[in-house]
Structures are given as structure tokens and as C-alpha cells.
Amino acid sequence: MLGTIGCLSLYxxxxxLIEQQLQGLGIDLGGxxxxxxxxLSLINPWILTLIAICIGHFLAERAGLTSFIYNRDVYSIxxxxxxxxxxxIGIGSGAVVGGVLMLGDLLFQPWLPQSLxxxxxxxxxxxxxxxxxxxxxxxxxxxxWGLMSLLVFLLWKIAARKKKDHLxxxxxxxxxxxxxxxxxxxxxxxxx
Numbered sequence: 001m002l003g004t005i006g007c008l009s010l011y012x013x014x015x016x017l018i019e020q021q022l023q024g025l026g027i028d029l030g031g032x033x034x035x036x037x038x039x040l041s042l043i044n045p046w047i048l049t050l051i052a053i054c055i056g057h058f059l060a061e062r063a064g065l066t067s068f069i070y071n072r073d074v075y076s077i078x079x080x081x082x083x084x085x086x087x088x089i090g091i092g093s094g095a096v097v098g099g100v101l102m103l104g105d106l107l108f109q110p111w112l113p114q115s116l117x118x119x120x121x122x123x124x125x126x127x128x129x130x131x132x133x134x135x136x137x138x139x140x141x142x143x144x145w146g147l148m149s150l151l152v153f154l155l156w157k158i159a160a161r162k163k164k165d166h167l168x169x170x171x172x173x174x175x176x177x178x179x180x181x182x183x184x185x186x187x188x189x190x191x192x
Contacts (some may be wrong), residue, residue: 002069002141003053003137003141005133005137006137006138007049007138010042010045010130010134011038011039011042012126012130014038014042014049015035015038017036018038019031022034045134049141050148051146052143052146055143055145057147059149059152060145060149062153063153063156065148105118120166147180147183148176151176151179151180155172156172
């Protein structure tokens with residue numbers, strides 16, 4: 001459900017982008033409403049989200065990974081009881097990383113070309129909501145729940161075939177988390 005909502009949140013942004021591209025390239029759709037084209041363009045991320053959900057459903061637990069929302073839905077484990085202990089470290093580490101990134105932005109801003117200088121313009125409510133819903137939910141489902149589960153499971157099966165380990169080793173999981181974050185960052189850069 002969250003994946004579908006996140007994919008649908010792309011509609012206004014996608015509609016605007018398609019309108020701009022069609023005008024810029026001088027392409028006529030031959031009577032096809034632009035709204036239909038924008039809606040049809042959402043099918044691909046929706047299918048990828050469904051695939052990631054299925055991969056996570058079948059492989060995450062076997063790979064030793066977990067999700068608070070999944071545990072609530074499947075095992076009726078209260079969400080807040082699982083989530084609350086992670087808040088302190090999550091907010092603390094997020095604040096530290098955010099501070100380091102802001103400091104880096106300030107330090108390196110004088111050397112950035114004009115095209116990369118920040119404009120400090122608010123992108124608009126719909127753009128912000130789609131960024132939160134798609135980037136914050138759908139991409140996490142795809143990259144962490146789907147891809148991460150698949151990578152950890154495959155590495156564990158390849159590396160531990162002969163050892164009969166019951167769960168993947170921590171260092172391998174951490175390296176795969178890093179790999180999935182790098183892949184996510186690359187897709188973010190390509191999207192812009």
C-alpha cells in the first residue's frame with residue numbers, strides 16, 4: 001500500500017516533466033492525453049516496487065534482516081515497541097551526519113561552479129511530498145527491502161555454502177549495506 005501511494009505521488013511531478021520535455025522537443029502525442037502518458041509512466045516504478053516487496057518478503061527473514069512495519073503486519077508485533085529503542089541512535093546519528101554535510105556544503109561552496117550553487121528556492125509542496133513519499137518510502141523499499149535482502153541472501157548462500165552458517169556474517173551485511181547505499185546514491189545522481 002505504501003509503495004503504491006509513493007508511486008502515485010510522482011504523478012504531478014511526472015506530468016510537469018513530461019509537459020516540459022514534449023514542449024522542449026516539439027513532440028506531438030497525436031491526441032493521447034498527456035495525463036494518460038504521465039500515469040502510464042508510473043507503471044514501471046510500481047512494478048519494480050512490487051518485485052522488491054516480493055524479494056524482501058521471501059528473502060529478508062532468511063537473510064537475517066527485519067522490518068518493523070513488516071513484523072507488525074505479518075507477526076502482529078507492535079510497531080512502536082520495536083521502533084522506540086532505535087530513535088535515540090537514529091536521531092543522533094542523523095543529526096551528526098546532517099551537520100557534517102551542511103558543514104561540507106559551506107566549506108566547499110566557494111569552489112563550486114555557478115550552476116551548482118544552491119538557490120534556496122522551495123520546490124513546491126507537491127514536489128516535496130513526492131520526494132518524501134517516493135524517495136523516502138518507495139526507494140527504500142526497492143533498495144533496502146528488495147535489493148539489500150537479495151544481495152545479503154546471495155552472498156550468504158555463496159560464501160557460507162560449505163560452512164552451514166545459519167545467518168550471514170555481520171561484516172558482509174555491512175559491506176552490502178554500503179553497496180546498496182552507493183547504488184542508491186548513483187541512481188539519485190542519475191535521476192537529477
